[in-house]
Amino acid sequence: MTENGARRGRPGYDQQGILEVAVAAFNEYGYDATSMGVLADRLGLSKSAIYHHFASKDEILERALDQALGALEGVLDESGASEGSAADRLDHVLRGAVHVLVDQLPYVTLLLRVRGNTEIERTALARRRAFDRRVMALVETAQAEGTLRTDIDGRIVERLLFGMINSIVEWYRPGGREDAARLADDVIAVALDGLRVPAAEREAVLGG
Numbered sequence: 001m002t003e004n005g006a007r008r009g010r011p012g013y014d015q016q017g018i019l020e021v022a023v024a025a026f027n028e029y030g031y032d033a034t035s036m037g038v039l040a041d042r043l044g045l046s047k048s049a050i051y052h053h054f055a056s057k058d059e060i061l062e063r064a065l066d067q068a069l070g071a072l073e074g075v076l077d078e079s080g081a082s083e084g085s086a087a088d089r090l091d092h093v094l095r096g097a098v099h100v101l102v103d104q105l106p107y108v109t110l111l112l113r114v115r116g117n118t119e120i121e122r123t124a125l126a127r128r129r130a131f132d133r134r135v136m137a138l139v140e141t142a143q144a145e146g147t148l149r150t151d152i153d154g155r156i157v158e159r160l161l162f163g164m165i166n167s168i169v170e171w172y173r174p175g176g177r178e179d180a181a182r183l184a185d186d187v188i189a190v191a192l193d194g195l196r197v198p199a200a201e202r203e204a205v206l207g208g
Protein backbone atom coordinates (compact mmCIF):
# COMPACT_ATOMS: atom_id res chain seq x y z
CA MET A 1 0.00 0.00 0.00
CA THR A 2 1.19 3.56 -0.67
CA GLU A 3 0.95 6.36 1.87
CA ASN A 4 -2.41 7.49 0.47
CA GLY A 5 -3.86 3.98 0.58
CA ALA A 6 -3.57 3.15 -3.12
CA ARG A 7 -2.45 -0.37 -4.00
CA ARG A 8 0.72 -0.79 -5.99
CA GLY A 9 0.45 -3.18 -8.91
CA ARG A 10 2.36 -4.36 -11.90
CA PRO A 11 3.90 -1.80 -14.27
CA GLY A 12 1.88 -0.52 -17.23
CA TYR A 13 -1.24 0.76 -15.48
CA ASP A 14 -1.75 2.64 -12.26
CA GLN A 15 -5.10 2.71 -10.47
CA GLN A 16 -6.41 5.65 -12.50
CA GLY A 17 -5.39 4.03 -15.77
CA ILE A 18 -7.23 0.83 -14.90
CA LEU A 19 -10.22 2.87 -13.78
CA GLU A 20 -10.41 4.70 -17.10
CA VAL A 21 -10.33 1.48 -19.12
CA ALA A 22 -12.89 -0.14 -16.81
CA VAL A 23 -15.31 2.79 -17.05
CA ALA A 24 -15.09 2.71 -20.85
CA ALA A 25 -15.90 -1.02 -20.75
CA PHE A 26 -18.79 -0.53 -18.31
CA ASN A 27 -20.26 2.11 -20.62
CA GLU A 28 -19.81 -0.05 -23.70
CA TYR A 29 -21.04 -3.42 -22.40
CA GLY A 30 -22.93 -2.51 -19.22
CA TYR A 31 -21.58 -3.04 -15.72
CA ASP A 32 -23.20 -6.44 -15.15
CA ALA A 33 -21.95 -7.79 -18.47
CA THR A 34 -18.37 -6.65 -17.93
CA SER A 35 -16.44 -9.36 -16.10
CA MET A 36 -12.98 -9.07 -14.62
CA GLY A 37 -11.89 -11.29 -17.48
CA VAL A 38 -13.14 -8.75 -20.00
CA LEU A 39 -11.24 -6.02 -18.17
CA ALA A 40 -8.09 -8.12 -18.07
CA ASP A 41 -8.30 -8.68 -21.84
CA ARG A 42 -8.78 -4.96 -22.54
CA LEU A 43 -5.91 -4.04 -20.26
CA GLY A 44 -3.60 -6.80 -21.43
CA LEU A 45 -3.14 -7.84 -17.81
CA SER A 46 -3.95 -10.89 -15.77
CA LYS A 47 -6.91 -10.70 -13.41
CA SER A 48 -4.53 -11.04 -10.50
CA ALA A 49 -2.71 -7.91 -11.67
CA ILE A 50 -5.98 -5.96 -11.51
CA TYR A 51 -6.57 -7.30 -8.00
CA HIS A 52 -3.30 -5.65 -6.96
CA HIS A 53 -5.11 -2.33 -7.52
CA PHE A 54 -8.76 -3.12 -6.77
CA ALA A 55 -10.23 -5.78 -4.51
CA SER A 56 -13.24 -6.35 -6.77
CA LYS A 57 -15.25 -5.09 -9.71
CA ASP A 58 -17.58 -3.46 -7.21
CA GLU A 59 -14.70 -1.41 -5.85
CA ILE A 60 -13.92 -0.19 -9.36
CA LEU A 61 -17.55 0.87 -9.80
CA GLU A 62 -17.61 2.58 -6.42
CA ARG A 63 -14.44 4.54 -7.23
CA ALA A 64 -15.80 5.57 -10.63
CA LEU A 65 -19.14 6.77 -9.28
CA ASP A 66 -17.41 8.62 -6.46
CA GLN A 67 -15.24 10.46 -8.99
CA ALA A 68 -18.33 11.75 -10.83
CA LEU A 69 -20.34 12.53 -7.72
CA GLY A 70 -17.42 14.14 -5.91
CA ALA A 71 -16.87 16.51 -8.83
CA LEU A 72 -20.55 17.50 -8.91
CA GLU A 73 -20.73 17.94 -5.14
CA GLY A 74 -17.58 20.02 -5.31
CA VAL A 75 -19.36 22.58 -7.51
CA LEU A 76 -21.90 23.18 -4.71
CA ASP A 77 -19.05 23.76 -2.26
CA GLU A 78 -17.39 26.47 -4.36
CA SER A 79 -17.70 30.09 -3.27
CA GLY A 80 -19.66 30.94 -6.41
CA ALA A 81 -22.41 28.58 -5.26
CA SER A 82 -22.77 30.27 -1.88
CA GLU A 83 -22.14 33.98 -2.52
CA GLY A 84 -24.28 36.52 -4.35
CA SER A 85 -27.88 36.36 -5.47
CA ALA A 86 -29.59 32.99 -5.80
CA ALA A 87 -29.81 33.50 -9.56
CA ASP A 88 -26.06 34.08 -9.79
CA ARG A 89 -25.40 31.05 -7.61
CA LEU A 90 -27.66 28.91 -9.80
CA ASP A 91 -25.83 30.20 -12.87
CA HIS A 92 -22.54 29.13 -11.27
CA VAL A 93 -23.84 25.67 -10.40
CA LEU A 94 -25.24 25.01 -13.87
CA ARG A 95 -22.02 26.13 -15.53
CA GLY A 96 -20.02 24.02 -13.11
CA ALA A 97 -22.16 20.97 -13.80
CA VAL A 98 -21.57 21.34 -17.54
CA HIS A 99 -17.81 21.59 -16.95
CA VAL A 100 -17.90 18.46 -14.77
CA LEU A 101 -19.86 16.60 -17.42
CA VAL A 102 -17.35 17.53 -20.13
CA ASP A 103 -14.27 16.93 -17.97
CA GLN A 104 -15.59 13.67 -16.50
CA LEU A 105 -17.72 12.55 -19.44
CA PRO A 106 -17.23 8.75 -19.15
CA TYR A 107 -17.73 8.85 -15.38
CA VAL A 108 -20.88 10.98 -15.52
CA THR A 109 -22.20 8.76 -18.32
CA LEU A 110 -21.75 5.75 -16.05
CA LEU A 111 -23.41 7.57 -13.15
CA LEU A 112 -26.46 8.40 -15.26
CA ARG A 113 -26.88 4.72 -16.16
CA VAL A 114 -26.98 3.52 -12.55
CA ARG A 115 -30.32 1.96 -11.65
CA GLY A 116 -29.85 0.94 -8.02
CA ASN A 117 -29.27 -2.78 -8.52
CA THR A 118 -26.57 -2.98 -5.84
CA GLU A 119 -25.83 -1.26 -2.54
CA ILE A 120 -23.07 0.73 -4.21
CA GLU A 121 -25.51 1.93 -6.87
CA ARG A 122 -28.16 2.78 -4.28
CA THR A 123 -25.64 4.82 -2.32
CA ALA A 124 -24.71 6.69 -5.50
CA LEU A 125 -28.37 7.38 -6.28
CA ALA A 126 -28.88 8.72 -2.75
CA ARG A 127 -25.99 11.14 -3.30
CA ARG A 128 -27.49 12.20 -6.61
CA ARG A 129 -30.82 12.89 -4.94
CA ALA A 130 -29.10 14.94 -2.25
CA PHE A 131 -27.36 16.97 -4.96
CA ASP A 132 -30.69 17.49 -6.75
CA ARG A 133 -32.33 18.68 -3.54
CA ARG A 134 -29.63 21.29 -2.99
CA VAL A 135 -30.07 22.60 -6.51
CA MET A 136 -33.86 22.60 -6.14
CA ALA A 137 -33.51 24.66 -2.94
CA LEU A 138 -31.40 27.13 -4.89
CA VAL A 139 -34.07 27.35 -7.60
CA GLU A 140 -36.75 27.98 -4.98
CA THR A 141 -34.63 30.68 -3.34
CA ALA A 142 -34.20 32.40 -6.70
CA GLN A 143 -37.97 32.23 -7.21
CA ALA A 144 -38.55 33.73 -3.77
CA GLU A 145 -36.16 36.59 -4.43
CA GLY A 146 -37.95 37.36 -7.70
CA THR A 147 -35.17 36.48 -10.15
CA LEU A 148 -36.84 33.35 -11.55
CA ARG A 149 -40.43 32.93 -12.66
CA THR A 150 -42.68 31.36 -10.04
CA ASP A 151 -45.39 29.77 -12.17
CA ILE A 152 -43.33 26.57 -12.58
CA ASP A 153 -42.74 24.32 -9.58
CA GLY A 154 -39.13 24.41 -8.39
CA ARG A 155 -38.87 20.63 -8.56
CA ILE A 156 -39.92 20.68 -12.20
CA VAL A 157 -37.47 23.46 -12.98
CA GLU A 158 -34.59 21.51 -11.44
CA ARG A 159 -35.51 18.33 -13.30
CA LEU A 160 -35.83 20.14 -16.62
CA LEU A 161 -32.52 21.92 -16.14
CA PHE A 162 -30.61 18.75 -15.37
CA GLY A 163 -32.56 16.78 -17.93
CA MET A 164 -31.08 19.14 -20.50
CA ILE A 165 -27.59 19.06 -19.01
CA ASN A 166 -27.55 15.29 -18.57
CA SER A 167 -28.64 14.76 -22.17
CA ILE A 168 -25.28 16.19 -23.25
CA VAL A 169 -23.65 12.82 -22.54
CA GLU A 170 -25.64 11.31 -25.42
CA TRP A 171 -24.23 13.56 -28.12
CA TYR A 172 -21.27 15.59 -26.90
CA ARG A 173 -17.88 14.59 -28.28
CA PRO A 174 -14.66 16.16 -26.96
CA GLY A 175 -12.71 18.09 -29.56
CA GLY A 176 -15.82 19.25 -31.39
CA ARG A 177 -16.94 22.76 -32.24
CA GLU A 178 -17.66 23.78 -28.66
CA ASP A 179 -15.54 23.54 -25.55
CA ALA A 180 -16.97 23.33 -22.04
CA ALA A 181 -17.11 27.10 -21.53
CA ARG A 182 -19.04 27.74 -24.75
CA LEU A 183 -21.33 24.81 -24.07
CA ALA A 184 -22.04 26.19 -20.59
CA ASP A 185 -22.88 29.58 -22.15
CA ASP A 186 -25.35 27.86 -24.48
CA VAL A 187 -27.01 25.97 -21.63
CA ILE A 188 -27.43 29.17 -19.62
CA ALA A 189 -28.79 31.01 -22.66
CA VAL A 190 -31.46 28.38 -23.23
CA ALA A 191 -32.22 27.48 -19.61
CA LEU A 192 -32.21 30.88 -17.94
CA ASP A 193 -32.41 33.47 -20.72
CA GLY A 194 -34.69 31.57 -23.09
CA LEU A 195 -34.75 31.37 -26.87
CA ARG A 196 -37.75 33.53 -27.63
CA VAL A 197 -36.97 37.06 -28.77
CA PRO A 198 -38.57 39.63 -26.39
CA ALA A 199 -41.98 40.87 -27.56
CA ALA A 200 -40.77 44.42 -28.26
CA GLU A 201 -37.99 43.15 -30.50
CA ARG A 202 -40.35 40.77 -32.33
CA GLU A 203 -42.74 43.61 -33.03
CA ALA A 204 -39.90 45.78 -34.34
CA VAL A 205 -38.73 43.05 -36.69
CA LEU A 206 -42.19 42.14 -37.91
CA GLY A 207 -43.17 45.74 -38.30
CA GLY A 208 -40.13 46.84 -40.02
